[in-house]
Amino acid sequence: MTQRHAWIDASAGVAGDMLLGALIDAGADVEFAQRCIDQVLPDSVRLRTEHVTRAGIAAIKVHVDVLVADPPHRTWRTISTMLTDAGLPEPVRTSATAVFARLAEAEGRVHGVPADDIHFHEVGALDSIADVVGVCAGIFDLAIDQLTASKVAVGSGFVRAAHGRIPVPVPAVTRLADGWTLFAGGEGELTTPTGMALLATLCAECTDLPAMRLQTVGLGAGTKDFAGHANVTRLLIGERTEVAGVGAGDPAVVLEANVDDLDPRLWPGVLADLMAGGASDAWLVPIMMKKGRPAHTLCVLAHPSATAGLRELILTRTSTIGVRQQEYRKFALPRAWSRIRLGDGQVMIKIAHRDGLIKQVTPEFDDVVAVAAAAGKPTRVVLAEAIAAAQHAGLVIGVPVPENARTTPH
Ligand SMILES: O=C([S-])c1cc(C(=O)S)c[n+]([C@@H]2O[C@H](COP(=O)(O)O)[C@@H](O)[C@H]2O)c1
């Protein structure tokens, strides 16, 4: 089994707009990124791309043009709801939420306030939302399965921010870069908080270029053009062949807490908050605790980068006074998608496959619910119709994945 891998070269630094430029240069559809951003922030920003050179190296510079006169201050709590409600493709929503949760948590630690109450200032918030959602959309659009990144040049000296003159690397970057190899790499701010949050959240590890068959390269330009080095973030995308057909798996973490004293009516909201906070899955297991007390184990599966924010959510949203954490490897089969028509509606069919053969065919349940509601039919009837229509379209276990199946669900 092969994986489409992207390695980010941050040896000259990284910012949200630089990474977005690199993705667009590598072939990501800027209009798809714009549509995703519009779903979160209708009529607020416009992406504009420009071919530029940085120290003689050609790259794409992304400009985020702000279309609104007086954008509001938004807290992380508000942005989280906007991302949840936007109707983004699920992987874009999950990764954008995880990146922002991490950014808010880092800012919260820097300023000593709860992450939920962190304000993203006016234009800065629009810029960050556009960068984060745009990058997550680009990764999804290019069907990238896994990302890693190089050592990160953070810069040196001082910059002016809302807080006045702050040292580089700026405080939020140092909070976000836990476990990453950093080096100065030059004068000025080479890596921004948004760039570091994207790297730390989306990349499995900080590593030299892994062995892979190169398919494409993208270069994203920073704003300044330094004389001594090219101010660009590079993206190298290729195929990595996994060992023995199952691969090395992706790093994952499971957080757990046994809880016997939470009002049970709160649990659905807790699970929803955890999913919105970047969990890949969150569930409850009924247990009998010490002294014969009926209780639940709350289990949360996540990428390691999302764990700090999720631990915080567990501690604030439930009555537990502790969380345990275990590291795992996650082996996910590759997926493809086919859209089928059902009456007046459409249902996306998720196809999990192995060695090119269909392993599992699943109608996206939210689509089924929407079609059922629009047609005034019971959901179980529409679900059966969707399964039958998928079979009729040749999506059957054991047959090859159709060539026209998409690698992304949009
Ligand atoms: O506005 C705030 S709170 C702010 C905090 C910090 C800290 O490190 S704390 C840094 N900055 C600077 O703002 C710009 C924009 O950063 P993006 O990540 O939004 O591109 C950058 O120069 C940061 O260093 C702002």
Ligand code: NI
């Ligand atoms: Ni700050």
